[in-house]
Amino acid sequence: xxxxxxxxxxxxxxxxxxxxxxxxxxxxxxxxxxxxxxxxxxxxxxxxxxxxxxxxxxxxxxxxxxxxxxxxxxxxxxxxxxxxxxxxxxxxxxxxxxxxxxxxxxxxxxxxxx
Amino acid sequence: xxxxxxxxxxxxxxxxxxxxxxxxxxxxxxxxxxxxxxxxxxxxxxxxxxxxxxxxxxxxxxxxxxxxxxxxxxxxxxxxxxxxxxxxxxxxxxxxxxxxxxxxxxxxxxxxxx
Numbered sequence: 001x002x003x004x005x006x007x008x009x010x011x012x013x014x015x016x017x018x019x020x021x022x023x024x025x026x027x028x029x030x031x032x033x034x035x036x037x038x039x040x041x042x043x044x045x046x047x048x049x050x051x052x053x054x055x056x057x058x059x060x061x062x063x064x065x066x067x068x069x070x071x072x073x074x075x076x077x078x079x080x081x082x083x084x085x086x087x088x089x090x091x092x093x094x095x096x097x098x099x100x101x102x103x104x105x106x107x108x109x110x111x112x113x114x
Numbered sequence: 115x116x117x118x119x120x121x122x123x124x125x126x127x128x129x130x131x132x133x134x135x136x137x138x139x140x141x142x143x144x145x146x147x148x149x150x151x152x153x154x155x156x157x158x159x160x161x162x163x164x165x166x167x168x169x170x171x172x173x174x175x176x177x178x179x180x181x182x183x184x185x186x187x188x189x190x191x192x193x194x195x196x197x198x199x200x201x202x203x204x205x206x207x208x209x210x211x212x213x214x215x216x217x218x219x220x221x222x223x224x225x226x227x228x
Contacts, residue, residue, distance in 0.1 A: 004157075031214060042220040043158070043201065050214045059217060090157050097214030099205040100146040100165075105157030 006106035013081040013113045021076040023091030031094045032074040036087040050097045081113045118219035125225050132189045136202035139183050145205040147185045152199045197226045
């Protein structure tokens with residue numbers, strides 16, 4: 001079982017460049033989300049989706065866009081990268097949005113913006 | 115705005131029992147309490163989940179008092195490999211639960227020494 005797959009694992013961008021972080025899950029999960037993790041800050045929710053075609057903002061959505069056209073994929077777009085977006089990004093999924101479901105995380109994407 | 119509060123760090127020695135307490139004063143009636151473990155350079159992974167009283171599995175126990183305003187993760191006889199960051203997750207800090215806005219706290223860094 002692949003679970004939650006994130007690509008790329010590492011990425012270096014220049015300020016102002018755009019890119020898309022990919023996230024795919026093969027468990028037919030309704031719920032997917034993106035977190036960023038910075039030293040001493042824990043996991044901060046960027047965006048989440050409770051099903052295909054439905055997305056909503058988390059704690060730190062500015063500078064990021066998402067869409068959910070299929071159940072399997074939930075890409076995160078940086079339209080104009082800034083050094084403040086240097087971070088490790090994790091994608092997660094679960095069967096539904098309810099808190100009794102386990103979250104399954106990908107292995108992360110380490111992003112550096114110069 | 116985190117809905118949970120945990121100690122930032124804890125130290126222990128191999129073979130000891132470790133208890134990490136999480137405060138969640140505003141927990142919603144239908145929120146479950148879930149704990150995750152994160153090793154360096156990996157995504158968090160599920161450890162244990164409960165709603166009330168005590169839950170035990172092969173790796174940990176979870177104690178939840180009747181008022182559900184806190185929970186305690188208990189790791190019996192820790193080893194060096196238990197060195198990790200531990201997060202408790204309750205749910206949306208603003209809503210009545212099951213919105214999908216899953217906000218993590220800062221987590222507890224557990225250092226196990228030989």
